Amino acid sequence: MDVASQRIADRLRTEILDGSYLPGERIRQEDLAARSGASRIPVREALRMLHSEGLVTLVANSGAWVSRLTLAECSETYLVRERLEPLLLRLSMPRLDAAAAGRLAGLAGEMETGAGVDAFLRADREFHLASYEGATDSQAWQIIRRMWNTTQHYRREFTKLAARSGMRDGGRDGGGVSGLAVTHMEHRLLVDCIARGDADDAERVLVTHIRRTRLELEKHPEIFR
Amino acid sequence: MDVASQRIADRLRTEILDGSYLPGERIRQEDLAARSGASRIPVREALRMLHSEGLVTLVANSGAWVSRLTLAECSETYLVRERLEPLLLRLSMPRLDAAAAGRLAGLAGEMETGAGVDAFLRADREFHLASYEGATDSQAWQIIRRMWNTTQHYRREFTKLAARSGMRDGGRDGGGVSGLAVTHMEHRLLVDCIARGDADDAERVLVTHIRRTRLELEKHPEIFR
DNA sequence: TTAGGGAAGATTGGATACATGGAACGGGAT
DNA sequence: ATCCCGTTCCATGTATCCAATCTTCCCTAA
Numbered sequence: 001m002d003v004a005s006q007r008i009a010d011r012l013r014t015e016i017l018d019g020s021y022l023p024g025e026r027i028r029q030e031d032l033a034a035r036s037g038a039s040r041i042p043v044r045e046a047l048r049m050l051h052s053e054g055l056v057t058l059v060a061n062s063g064a065w066v067s068r069l070t071l072a073e074c075s076e077t078y079l080v081r082e083r084l085e086p087l088l089l090r091l092s093m094p095r096l097d098a099a100a101a102g103r104l105a106g107l108a109g110e111m112e113t114g115a116g117v118d119a120f121l122r123a124d125r126e127f128h129l130a131s132y133e134g135a136t137d138s139q140a141w142q143i144i145r146r147m148w149n150t151t152q153h154y155r156r157e158f159t160k161l162a163a164r165s166g167m168r169d170g171g172r173d174g175g176g177v178s179g180l181a182v183t184h185m186e187h188r189l190l191v192d193c194i195a196r197g198d199a200d201d202a203e204r205v206l207v208t209h210i211r212r213t214r215l216e217l218e219k220h221p222e223i224f225r
Numbered sequence: 226m227d228v229a230s231q232r233i234a235d236r237l238r239t240e241i242l243d244g245s246y247l248p249g250e251r252i253r254q255e256d257l258a259a260r261s262g263a264s265r266i267p268v269r270e271a272l273r274m275l276h277s278e279g280l281v282t283l284v285a286n287s288g289a290w291v292s293r294l295t296l297a298e299c300s301e302t303y304l305v306r307e308r309l310e311p312l313l314l315r316l317s318m319p320r321l322d323a324a325a326a327g328r329l330a331g332l333a334g335e336m337e338t339g340a341g342v343d344a345f346l347r348a349d350r351e352f353h354l355a356s357y358e359g360a361t362d363s364q365a366w367q368i369i370r371r372m373w374n375t376t377q378h379y380r381r382e383f384t385k386l387a388a389r390s391g392m393r394d395g396g397r398d399g400g401g402v403s404g405l406a407v408t409h410m411e412h413r414l415l416v417d418c419i420a421r422g423d424a425d426d427a428e429r430v431l432v433t434h435i436r437r438t439r440l441e442l443e444k445h446p447e448i449f450r
Numbered sequence: 451t452t453a454g455g456g457a458a459g460a461t462t463g464g465a466t467a468c469a470t471g472g473a474a475c476g477g478g479a480t
Numbered sequence: 481a482t483c484c485c486g487t488t489c490c491a492t493g494t495a496t497c498c499a500a501t502c503t504t505c506c507c508t509a510a
Contacts, residue, residue, distance in 0.1 A: 002492080002493055002494085003493080004493080004494075005493090038494080038495090039494060039495045039496075040495090041493080041494055041495070041496095042493080042494070045493095060501095061500080061501050061502060062501085062502065062503085063502090
């Protein structure tokens with residue numbers, strides 16, 4: 001609709017996603033206006049844009065805050081993802097070629113190198129969103145990208161926690177492999193399904209992947225305070 | 226965020242849903258401002274709200290139009306609904322009691338009386354949304370309600386078409402029952418599953434219902450011009 | 451000490467006025 | 481006659497100013 005608001009929204013979105021703004025933090029219109037060199041009008045429109053993306057919570061006559069999720073809300077996000085992302089992947093797959101599968105394998109490899117929380121987070125996000133690149137014009141893609149954004153902060157906290165508590169080096173009961181090792185295998189399986197063009201198997205692997213992540217997340221309510 | 230915009234948005238939403246504004250129709254900010262007795266500022270915010278609901282399409286430096294769907298987009302909406310609505314129903318069911326099931330049965334009955342397109346459309350919408358009333362606080366509900374809104378116009382056109390072309394009185398090949406009769410039975414089956422508290426069966430019936438509707442819709446590309 | 455109420459300050463919501471960008475129309479050239 | 485280009489007009493985008501509302505802090509009283 002306009003252009004200044006777009007710039008302001010893009011910048012604020014980036015800052016929220018990379019953790020410069022934290023959930024629950026208040027956003028003052030004057031601040032944003034001053035920092036962006038514009039008046040409050042485009043700032044208000046930018047806030048509305050981010051509100052519609054679920055990143056900002058607006059209260060009439062009161063103000064704007066960075067949206068925060070409860071454990072229950074985050075959990076429900078994963079439930080929705082379990083249903084929708086398999087469909088999105090199915091819609092995407094016909095337009096993914098061998099080169100795309102190669103890029104996915106590369107990202108899976110990056111995650112396995114253990115280069116730190118931020119690197120993992122970025123690669124994981126890129127990996128999954130890249131697997132949907134064949135359907136970026138779909139409504140399902142809009143919904144899913146939005147959900148990846150609203151949960152970004154909590155995935156970061158969860159990844160930090162997992163890295164700290166030594167999940168990556170094992171410590172599992174029952175003789176299983178280490179926590180992240182399962183994740184890595186699921187990613188590799190997914191790449192294989194995509195390379196084979198087998199949408200049915202891909203759907204099943206993806207459901208498993210998301211569901212397992214949700215169950216792990218639900219073990220850590222402290223992330224949500 | 227504000228209150229005047231809310232009023233303007235509510236009014237415009239109603240007008241779009243009941244067909245006063247048609248898909249593709251241009252929306253001028255001055256018009257809305259004049260009709261609502263406000264300035265263009267709250268009008269712009271209202272347009273942004275409806276944009277985030279998918280009812281309005283915004284183009285920078287150009288204007289606003291009532292959103293229109295292509296057959297492919299509408300069809301994809303149904304694909305998403307096939308995946309999400311069963312989940313939403315599952316989330317809703319634990320909080321639906323016998324009274325709720327009774328209301329659903331009543332709405333199913335209303336649809337069967339054949340009281341015209343508008344009455345059917347209203348009852349059908351109320352029926353399905355009421356079955357999700359146990360989970361109106363969920364994200365899935367937000368998504369689904371949005372989809373019912375964006376497709377409202379095309380469901381109206383489809384219903385008109387079905388009523389006119391005599392689908393309701395039969396005319397099917399292969400000795401099946403008449404078109405709407407199947408719909409009615411699916412609704413009744415759904416009520417039964419809900420009354421029994423059987424979420425698994427309810428999911429299956431709902432998938433069938435939505436999928437069959439999508440396939441019927443895809444036979445009528447003329448609705449989308 | 452704590453709970454409640456009120457006043458001052460700060461922040462958001464809206465209106466008017468101005469700037470900017472597009473689109474439609476008309477004129478000219480090929 | 482048609483296509484291209486420029487001008488004009490109109491709708492949108494933004495800034496400034498004013499009004500309404502909430503928040504916060506302090507004071508009073510139980």
